[in-house]
Amino acid sequence: MVKVRQDLNLPGGLISLYDLPLGRSAVVNSIGAQGLARRRMMDLGLVPGTRVNALRCSPAGDPKAFKIRGAVIAFRKEEARRILVELKER
Amino acid sequence: MGLTRQSSGFKTNTVSFLKGVPAKEDLVIALAGNPNTGKSTVFNALTGLNQHTGNWPGKTVLHAEGRYIYQGMVFKLVDLPGTYSLLANSVEEQVAGDYLCFAGPDATVVVVDATCLERNLNLVLQVLEITPRVVVCVNLVDEARRKKIRIDLDLLAQELGVPVVGAAARNGEGLNQLLSAIAGVACRRISTSPHLVRYGGLVENLLAAIDPAIKELFGDHFGSRWLALRLLDGDQAVIAAIREWLGGSKISRVKKGDQRQGGKLRYEPGFCSQAGGPAQRG
Amino acid sequence: MSLASAAKLEDLLKEVEVIRGQVPVDLNDRIVSSIYDRAESIAHKVVKKEKPVFDWDARLDDILTSRLFGFPSMILLLALVFFITVTGANYPSGILAGLFFRGQEMLTGLCLWLNTPAWVNGLLVEGVYRCLAWVVSVMLPPMAIFFPCFTLLEDMGYLPRVAFNLDNIFKRAGAHGKQSLTMSMGFGCNAAGIIACRIIESPRERLIAMLTNSFVPCNGRFPLLITLAGLLVLGSGPSLGATMIVVGMVVFGIMITLAVSWLLSRTLLKGVPSSFTLELPPYRKPQVGKIIVRSLLDRTMFVLGRAVCVAAPAGVVIWVLANLRVGEMSLLAHAAGWLNPFGQLLGLDGFILMAFLLGLPANEIVLPILIMSYLSTGSMTGLDSLEALHRLFVTGHGWTWLTALCMMLFSLLHYPCATTLWTVYKESGSLKWTALAALIPLCTACAVCSLVAGTARLLGLV
Numbered sequence: 001m002v003k004v005r006q007d008l009n010l011p012g013g014l015i016s017l018y019d020l021p022l023g024r025s026a027v028v029n030s031i032g033a034q035g036l037a038r039r040r041m042m043d044l045g046l047v048p049g050t051r052v053n054a055l056r057c058s059p060a061g062d063p064k065a066f067k068i069r070g071a072v073i074a075f076r077k078e079e080a081r082r083i084l085v086e087l088k089e090r
Numbered sequence: 091m092g093l094t095r096q097s098s099g100f101k102t103n104t105v106s107f108l109k110g111v112p113a114k115e116d117l118v119i120a121l122a123g124n125p126n127t128g129k130s131t132v133f134n135a136l137t138g139l140n141q142h143t144g145n146w147p148g149k150t151v152l153h154a155e156g157r158y159i160y161q162g163m164v165f166k167l168v169d170l171p172g173t174y175s176l177l178a179n180s181v182e183e184q185v186a187g188d189y190l191c192f193a194g195p196d197a198t199v200v201v202v203d204a205t206c207l208e209r210n211l212n213l214v215l216q217v218l219e220i221t222p223r224v225v226v227c228v229n230l231v232d233e234a235r236r237k238k239i240r241i242d243l244d245l246l247a248q249e250l251g252v253p254v255v256g257a258a259a260r261n262g263e264g265l266n267q268l269l270s271a272i273a274g275v276a277c278r279r280i281s282t283s284p285h286l287v288r289y290g291g292l293v294e295n296l297l298a299a300i301d302p303a304i305k306e307l308f309g310d311h312f313g314s315r316w317l318a319l320r321l322l323d324g325d326q327a328v329i330a331a332i333r334e335w336l337g338g339s340k341i342s343r344v345k346k347g348d349q350r351q352g353g354k355l356r357y358e359p360g361f362c363s364q365a366g367g368p369a370q371r372g
Numbered sequence: 373m374s375l376a377s378a379a380k381l382e383d384l385l386k387e388v389e390v391i392r393g394q395v396p397v398d399l400n401d402r403i404v405s406s407i408y409d410r411a412e413s414i415a416h417k418v419v420k421k422e423k424p425v426f427d428w429d430a431r432l433d434d435i436l437t438s439r440l441f442g443f444p445s446m447i448l449l450l451a452l453v454f455f456i457t458v459t460g461a462n463y464p465s466g467i468l469a470g471l472f473f474r475g476q477e478m479l480t481g482l483c484l485w486l487n488t489p490a491w492v493n494g495l496l497v498e499g500v501y502r503c504l505a506w507v508v509s510v511m512l513p514p515m516a517i518f519f520p521c522f523t524l525l526e527d528m529g530y531l532p533r534v535a536f537n538l539d540n541i542f543k544r545a546g547a548h549g550k551q552s553l554t555m556s557m558g559f560g561c562n563a564a565g566i567i568a569c570r571i572i573e574s575p576r577e578r579l580i581a582m583l584t585n586s587f588v589p590c591n592g593r594f595p596l597l598i599t600l601a602g603l604l605v606l607g608s609g610p611s612l613g614a615t616m617i618v619v620g621m622v623v624f625g626i627m628i629t630l631a632v633s634w635l636l637s638r639t640l641l642k643g644v645p646s647s648f649t650l651e652l653p654p655y656r657k658p659q660v661g662k663i664i665v666r667s668l669l670d671r672t673m674f675v676l677g678r679a680v681c682v683a684a685p686a687g688v689v690i691w692v693l694a695n696l697r698v699g700e701m702s703l704l705a706h707a708a709g710w711l712n713p714f715g716q717l718l719g720l721d722g723f724i725l726m727a728f729l730l731g732l733p734a735n736e737i738v739l740p741i742l743i744m745s746y747l748s749t750g751s752m753t754g755l756d757s758l759e760a761l762h763r764l765f766v767t768g769h770g771w772t773w774l775t776a777l778c779m780m781l782f783s784l785l786h787y788p789c790a791t792t793l794w795t796v797y798k799e800s801g802s803l804k805w806t807a808l809a810a811l812i813p814l815c816t817a818c819a820v821c822s823l824v825a826g827t828a829r830l831l832g833l834v
Contacts, residue, residue, distance in 0.1 A: 036179060037647035042404040043175040044649060045209045050408070056433060059442030060540035063549070065433075065652055069408075070206040072429075072652040074536055076543070079647055126653045177400065180573055205654060207419050211411035212404075233654065238422040246418045260659060289406045292396065299391055303384040307377065319403065321388045322395050329385070336377045 013087060018064065018080035020054040025089055027051055032082030041083070045069035052085065116157070116166040117276045120190055122217060123201035124210050125172030128229045130154075131259040132201050133169045136269070160269050165276070168195065174209075176216045176316070177323070184327055187320075190220045191313040192335045197223045197276040199268070204234035204241055204256070214250065218284040220313035224252045225271045232258035251284040286315065296322055307336075429654045433533065442537050449530075450622065453521045455615045458598055461513035468509035476501060491695070498748070499691030500684045506740035507683040512675050514598055515591045515736070520667035522560050527658040531556055535650055545630040546637025547584075548577035549648045555581075555588055555629060562590040562792040566799055574646040579805060580636050582796055586788035586813050587629040589622065591671075592735030593783050597621055599739060600776045602758050603765065625784050632816060640808075675736070682734045689730065690741055694748035704745055718818060719778030719825030721769070728782065733790045738783065774834045778821045785817035 020026050028050045031038055045068045046052070053067040063074040075083075123129040137156025154169035170189060171182035190198060200217050202210035207228070217224055228241060247254040253271045257264030274280035288294065297318045304314040320328040396402065435441050479501060483493040525531065531553055539549030550572050558565030565585040572578040589597055597618050605613035637643070693704040701709070708722030715721045723745045731738035743761070746769055765771040787793070787810040797806040828834050 033647070039177065039179045039400060039404075040174075040647065040649055042401065043177070043179065043212065044651075045212065045408060047401075047405045047408045049405075055430070056437060058536050058540060059437060059439045060537060062540045062543075063536065063648070063650070065437075065536065069209040069412075071209050072654075074539075074650040074652060076539070076549075076648050079649070126651065175404075177403070208408075208411050208415035211414060212407055215407050215410060233656065238425070240420045240422075242418050242420070246414065249414045249418065287406050287410045289403060292394075293399065293402060293406075296391055296395060300384065300387050303380070303387045307380040307384055321384075322391070323399055324392070332381065336374075336381060 014084045015087065016081045017052065017054075017066070017075065017083040017085050018077055020052070020066075020085060020087070022054050022056060022064075024087065025051060025053045026085035027088050029084040029086050032084070033079060037079065041079075044071070044073055046073075046083065116164045117197070117273075118166045118168065118193070118195040119272055119276060120168050120170055120193075120195040120198045121201065122170045122186060122190070122198060122213065123172060123229075124174055124203065124206075124213055127172070127201045127203040127210065128259050129169070129172060129201040132199070132227060132229060132257070132265075132268075133167060135259045135262060135265055137167055158269075160273055163273065163277075165272070173213065175212055176220070177319075187220070187316070188328070188331045190217065191316060192331060195221075195223075197225060197272055199225045199227050199272060201227045201229050204228050204230045205237055205239055207241060215287050216316070218250070218252070218286060219316040219319070222252070222282050222284050223275050224282065224284065225268070225275050226250060226252060226254045227264075227268055228254060228256045229259055231256045232261060232263065249285065252282045253280060293322075432655055433652070436530070436533050437536055446534060446537060447619070447623075449525070451615060451619050453518065453525070454618050454622075455612075456521055457514050457518045457594065458615050458618070460517045461595075461598070464513040465509055468513070469505075472501075472505035472509050476505065494695060495688060495691050498744070499687040501687070502744060503683045503687030503690065503737065503740045504679055506743060507679040507736055508676065510599065510739070511592070511595045511736040512672065512679075514595045515675055516668055516671050518591055518594060519560055519671040520664045523663050523667045524658050524660065527656065527663055529653050529655045532650060532652050536652060539648065539650070541630065542633070543645065543648075545634040546645070547580050547630075547633040548572045548574065548646065549650065551577070551581040551584075551633070554585060555626070558585045558588045558590060560591060562586050562588075562788045563795040565590075566792060566795045569799065574643075576637075576641050576643040577646060579800065580633050580641050582800065583636060583805070583809050583812055584629045584632050586792065586809070587625045587632065587785060587816075589625060589784055590735060590789075590792075592789065594618075595736065596739045596783050597780055599758075599761070600780050603762055604773060604776050606758060606762055621780055621784055624781075628785060628816065628820075632812065636812075678734050678736070683737050683740065686730060686733070686737050686741060687744070690744050691748075694745065702748070704748065708745070717825065718782065718821040719774050719828070720782065720821070721775070723769070724775075724779055724782075728786060731789075732787075735783070735789050772834055774825060774828050778825055781824060782817045782821050785813055785820055787811075787814045787817075 014029055015026075017026075017028075028046060028048050030048060031041055031046060033041060050068060055065045055067055055072060057064045058074075063076045064080060065072050065074040121129060121133055133154065133156065137158050156167045156169070158165050158167065168189070170186040173180070173183045173186050176183055176187035176190070189195075198217055198221055200214045202214060214224075214226055226246070228243060228246070231241075234241065241256070243254045243256050253275065255264055255268045255271050257268055259265065271280070275282060289297070297315065300318050300321065301314060304317055308314060308317070317328065317332075436445050476497060479497050480493060483497065534556060535549055535552045538552040542549050542551050553571065554565050554568040556565075557568040562585055565588075566582050569578050569581045569585070572581055598614060601614040601617040601621075604617060690704070693707070694702050696703045698706060704723075704726070708726050710722065711725040712722035715723075715725045718725075724742060726745060727738045727742035730741050743764065746764055765775075788796075793806055793810055796809045797803070800806065
């Protein structure tokens with residue numbers, strides 16, 4: 001399992017989903033999770049090429065909620081960090 | 091001999107009449123859909139069961155059945171667990187997929203959320219892989235109206251190749267059309283030609299490679315495409331389901347034991363909970 | 373299966389094995405991507421979205437999940453529901469109690485008129501009838517009001533927001549975020565909460581959720597908490613004070629849930645936390661009328677049913693125990709006396725422990741059983757007011773504020789009712805975990821109560 005850390009040099013213009021600022025929009029590049037977690041995310045529509053919007057953060061700091069294909073889905077820090085997205089406004 | 095009822099052909103007519111009409115069996119209709127699409131509301135509205143519906147994903151009660159009568163026919167409605175897909179990532183998905191494939195309902199209704207159509211279409215397209223006798227019920231149209239979302243139902247029906255009915259089950263809107271569409275599809279009065287998803291060269295070739303062997307085993311009218319996908323994916327549970335089906339035991343009811351192997355919650359220390367349910371990958 | 377089919381299946385499986393080498397590793401990825409490509413193109417053609425007038429969902433969530441208002445709003449909503457329950461239940465309770473008291477007089481009159489032997493009057497009136505009366509007049513109204521309130525919240529779509537707010541806390545306690553949801557369901561009925569645990573897929577985390585579900589008070593325990601809280605604040609503006617005490621109890625129960633979950637995840641149920649994705653569905657306008665009526669009828673029927681099946685027999689048992697004498701004292705007094713030392717340790721007494729033991733089938737009969745036990749060894753008092761209860765408990769049987777507090781704590785934390793335990797057995801398929809589902813809460817309750825009682829006595833507060 002590839003753990004993506006923030007200090008690694010990510011290929012040009014890519015950030016983790018977790019770091020997507022609230023209110024901004026991006027396009028999914030890759031999903032770092034494997035196995036069941038990966039399948040679940042993809043079933044919810046998180047497929048490379050999907051547009052996502054960062055909506056809000058829990059008052060406790062974690063999880064964060066994102067708009068994915070019309071639905072609002074919340075991810076924890078651990079999982080959101082492993083999804084890479086490209087900042088690209090519409 | 092003389093003039094008996096028999097010689098005047100009285101009974102002959104009766105006998106041939108009865109032979110021509112199909113026996114009055116229940117028509118089985120499966121009800122599928124994402125969690126939180128108001129599927130339970132549709133279920134209750136059609137069967138009249140007084141169950142309360144909560145607005146929370148994952149709260150669907152496993153295995154609910156009900157009956158209703160329409161146009162003189164008896165329909166048995168089976169409420170499948172709410173799932174996001176049928177690719178066997180969890181017990182619910184396995185149950186739903188197995189039921190649709192092996193129990194062979196006369197028609198399947200997929201309830202989708204009008205305010206979130208794109209995501210819901212994932213399940214619809216997967217169901218179409220298993221069975222062509224599908225009616226899509228676009229529920230929560232009242233909510234969609236409130237949010238100024240408009241859906242062209244006719245175009246959607248064209249794109250999918252199956253009947254599409256708009257409804258707001260909470261208010262009873264659209265239910266008559268739904269009943270009519272279900273009856274039409276179940277009795278084969280309405281024929282459907284679902285447009286399936288193409289998976290790209292390599293995958294399609296692989297599917298074509300094992301298709302003959304599947305058709306050999308199951309015949310022509312079976313969810314062979316879906317089965318092929320499961321087998322290629324290495325899904326062990328579906329092989330077990332096939333054996334069971336061939337062995338003659340009908341998967342007509344969701345058995346409590348299906349929920350987890352042997353009816354016991356397996357917990358072993360150090361168990362990596364990433365693996366989740368019994369859908370094992372070979 | 374036939375030989376021909378078996379052979380064909382083997383052929384098929386062989387074919388698959390042959391092809392497996394060519395199957396791409398990311399087959400599932402490709403399939404889902406293709407499906408969503410198609411879904412996207414269809415949706416693009418078919419769905420037309422205009423700019424909405426006002427995004428209710430987003431604005432509501434901005435408040436209910438914000439840093440500033442997120443947690444306060446949760447506590448406020450909880451307090452509101454309890455407040456409605458507490459105040460709303462008073463009126464019907466009073467009416468029902470009055471009705472039942474008159475009914476009791478009529479029944480006694482009937483027995484006298486029929487010249488039935490004394491024990492029939494005792495069994496029927498003092499045993500069965502009284503227990504039933506208490507359950508219906510005191511326990512039923514709060515239950516009938518709380519359930520619809522809670523169902524309304526659920527129907528609106530608020531509960532996933534609770535999970536969203538509390539997930540981090542549960543994660544740090546070693547539990548799954550969705551446990552906050554199963555815990556919420558436990559407020560309505562612990563058995564329903566256990567079934568709700570199905571939404572947690574990982575067996576380890578599901579078990580943690582099941583074992584700790586009883587630490588939130590179910591519908592059957594609320595009336596007991598409310599009544600005892602009312603006793604504690606008697607004379608000083610009951611409704612608000614009682615509400616705050618109940619809220620405090622609930623918060624304490626939640627804290628214990630987190631603590632025990634943490635302990636379990638470090639000892640009996642060690643393992644890796646599983647993944648967590650939560651969908652926040654749009655808020656829906658609840659069908660208020662329909663829900664209230666359906667829930668009300670539903671709950672009322674259920675409680676009445678349980679009252680007849682459980683409370684009535686329990687009344688018989690109590691009456692028998694209280695009136696069968698061995699030597700000088702009744703069986704009940706013997707048993708209570710035997711349990712008393714242990715009870716005192718916990719800040720309770722023998723009768724209270726008896727009531728909890730006999731209350732295993734259903735939590736709502738604990739208080740009625742206790743009252744009946746006290747009445748059978750003391751003088752007759754009316755059923756109808758908090759003051760009468762106060763007289764019975766305090767003057768009649770030496771209660772102090774500590775007794776009330778410890779009884780509330782014990783009720784909050786002790787083993788779940790038999791229905792719930794049965795549900796745990798069916799959901800887990802294991803006797804071991806069912807036994808633990810009863811033992812862990814029991815030990816927690818004993819530990820907490822003895823701690824509180826001991827500390828209070830040590831500090832000379834009692």
